[in-house]
Each structure stands twice: as C-alpha cells, then as structure tokens.
Amino acid sequence: MLPPIHQRLYSGFSVILFLLAGYSTIFTQPPSDPRFDHISIKNGLPGKYIHAVLQDNQGFIWIGSSYGLSRFDGYIIKNFRYDPNDSTVINNINTMFLDQNEGIWINTYADGLKYFNLKTEGFTHYRHEEGNSKSLSHNLGSVVIRDRAGTIWAGTVKGLNKLDSETSTFTRYKNIPQDSTSLHHDEINALFEDSKGRFWIGTGSGISIMDRKKGLFSRTISLRNGTLTRVPAGNSSVMCILEDANENFWIGTFGNGLIFWNSETNESTTFQNVPNTPNSISSNRLTSICQDGNSGLWIRTQDAGLSYLELATKNFTSIQHDPANPFSLSHNSENNHLTNIYVEYLVTENFPL
Numbered sequence: 001m002l003p004p005i006h007q008r009l010y011s012g013f014s015v016i017l018f019l020l021a022g023y024s025t026i027f028t029q030p031p032s033d034p035r036f037d038h039i040s041i042k043n044g045l046p047g048k049y050i051h052a053v054l055q056d057n058q059g060f061i062w063i064g065s066s067y068g069l070s071r072f073d074g075y076i077i078k079n080f081r082y083d084p085n086d087s088t089v090i091n092n093i094n095t096m097f098l099d100q101n102e103g104i105w106i107n108t109y110a111d112g113l114k115y116f117n118l119k120t121e122g123f124t125h126y127r128h129e130e131g132n133s134k135s136l137s138h139n140l141g142s143v144v145i146r147d148r149a150g151t152i153w154a155g156t157v158k159g160l161n162k163l164d165s166e167t168s169t170f171t172r173y174k175n176i177p178q179d180s181t182s183l184h185h186d187e188i189n190a191l192f193e194d195s196k197g198r199f200w201i202g203t204g205s206g207i208s209i210m211d212r213k214k215g216l217f218s219r220t221i222s223l224r225n226g227t228l229t230r231v232p233a234g235n236s237s238v239m240c241i242l243e244d245a246n247e248n249f250w251i252g253t254f255g256n257g258l259i260f261w262n263s264e265t266n267e268s269t270t271f272q273n274v275p276n277t278p279n280s281i282s283s284n285r286l287t288s289i290c291q292d293g294n295s296g297l298w299i300r301t302q303d304a305g306l307s308y309l310e311l312a313t314k315n316f317t318s319i320q321h322d323p324a325n326p327f328s329l330s331h332n333s334e335n336n337h338l339t340n341i342y343v344e345y346l347v348t349e350n351f352p353l
Helices: none
Strands: 005-010 015-020 036-039 050-055 061-065 068-072 077-081 093-098 103-108 113-117 122-126 141-146 152-156 159-164 169-173 188-193 199-203 206-211 216-218 220-222 228-230 238-243 249-253 258-262 267-271 286-291 296-301 306-310 315-319
Touching: 061 093, 093 141, 103 141, 103 152, 141 188, 152 188, 159 188, 199 238, 206 238, 249 286
Parallel strands: 050 093, 188 238, 238 286
Antiparallel strands: 005 015, 015 036, 050 061, 061 068, 068 077, 093 103, 103 113, 113 122, 141 152, 152 159, 159 169, 188 199, 199 206, 206 216, 220 228, 238 249, 249 258, 258 267, 286 296, 296 306, 306 315
C-alpha cells in the first residue's frame, strides 16, 4: 500500500501530480507501481519547462516555469504570463519558497529575486546593480529560504545574500582567498537550517556552516558530545541537505552520490550507483531529497529519474519512464527535456484532483 499523501513530481514536458493514495497504515515497502497523472500545455500550462512547484496554505499549487508563474486549483490553471513590456510579471523561474507572510519568494535564472504577494498578486523585484554593493550579488539565483528568525537568504552563482527587509538592501557573503572564515565557494546550491538552528550552505565545493551572528563560516560542526568534526562532503558539489527524524543528515551531491552522516557517532556512508544492481541508487547526480511520513526518502536525480530509499533496509527502488506505460514518469533525464523534478509533499489529503 502506498503512503497516504499527495506527492508532487514535475518534469520538462509536463507537471505530474503523483497521488500516493492509501490508508493511514504505516508504509514499510517501496512503491512498486506508482501512477503519475500528467498535467501539460493541454491543461493550460504556458510551456513545458517546469522548474519549481509549491503549495500554499489554501491548497493552491503554484508552478514556476520558464514562462512565468501559474496557479492550479485542481481544475483550472491561471497563468501570470511574462510580458517584456510589463515589469510586474516574470519568467525564467528557478526556485520558489513560501514564507510565513503568505507570499512567495522566487529566484530566477536571469532577473534576480522576486517576491509575489498572494493577496495583491503583485511582484516586488530585487536585482543586481553594477556598482551597488548592497544590491543582490548576481541575477542568476539558485535557492531562497526564510530562517526561523524571519531573515530571507538568497543564494546565487556569485555568493550568499541576506536581505534587510526594512531597507530592501542586501549583505553579501563571498569567498575570500586565504580567509578560512569566509564562504568556501561562491556557487550556492542549497540552504538549510537544522533542528539545532545551525545554518548549512551547500556550495560548489562542499558545505559551509555559518555563524549568522558573526558572519563567519566553517567546514566543521559540533557533534552531540560537543567535539568538532569536518562535515563529510569534501569538495563535492552539494545540491541538497536533509535532516531526518533521528537528527542524522542526508547530503545529495552532483556526481558523488548520496552521503549519510550520523551526527552522534560521526560515522558516514556514501551510496553510489552500482551498474546493473537493482537495489543501488539510480544515479550519482542528485538534485533534491524529501522524506515522506513513512520512513522513506524520495530522491530526484539529474539523469536517471527518481530513486526511493527505504530507510529500514537501505535499499533503493528506481522509478523511471516506461514508454509502454502512459502513467509512468514522463522522462528520466535533461537530455529528454527534463529540467527538474522536485519531490515535495502536500499538507492535505483533500486537495481536489
């Protein structure tokens, strides 16, 4: 039986709503035959390249694409289309984050950071300005989050940015050669605040842990017994970070597979693809991770569809496109126009489909 949650997966040609239907019993086995319902241009999407999806507190699904922002209510898609002559609309959306003030923060590929007000349906724009050190460090954004203190952090290909909401200005953090307390690499791929309030930055060369009060960075982290240790990611390009219910960490890399780190024993395990081995992870190029409510991890890969990891057995199940099955994943890799598949969970089981 599949987990009793709605699973959202979406790819280059279509947005796919993956309904994991079932009862409230604990799910202990990986899905053997998941069904994907595809939503595409035929249903009203403005284009086929989808990069981000989230659900707001009212149950609406917001879809970010190369063609702007779209809202899906389960039946009808409303598009906020790109207009080059209208600065109030956007395109080339990369990532999105729903904040506590009922707005959506949006990073774009070429036009900086945006804030979309869900009530007014208007945009506020934050862009890089040459010669202005208090502007966004670059217009190609990669990730945006709000931490528990309410601060907005935006990662770009040229460093980390902290927004001062009162002045609409940014403090930039970049790598400074020969300064071991600076950001270790300017390419920011992931931002994560763990259960102890530590701030993790996944970069193009490993992980930096930030002391936000001092504005300093380190590659070491304190274990439960108080000793310091280096975060086990080396110089890998870190794309995603997840903390499970046992305060252990899962680190997805681009090229070196999945790293599991036990923060109590300081033991780490790396899971990599083993060709022709059904229970291994399907690819070493990972881009996002999400944990379901039933002790499993959903892992998006860049070139081999999805992998599902059953935590109890550490076995992986590969979920890929099947040309003979219209309800399978639509594509496996970016070579087939799959730009991103994100794995995120809806908070309700009653969203209309």
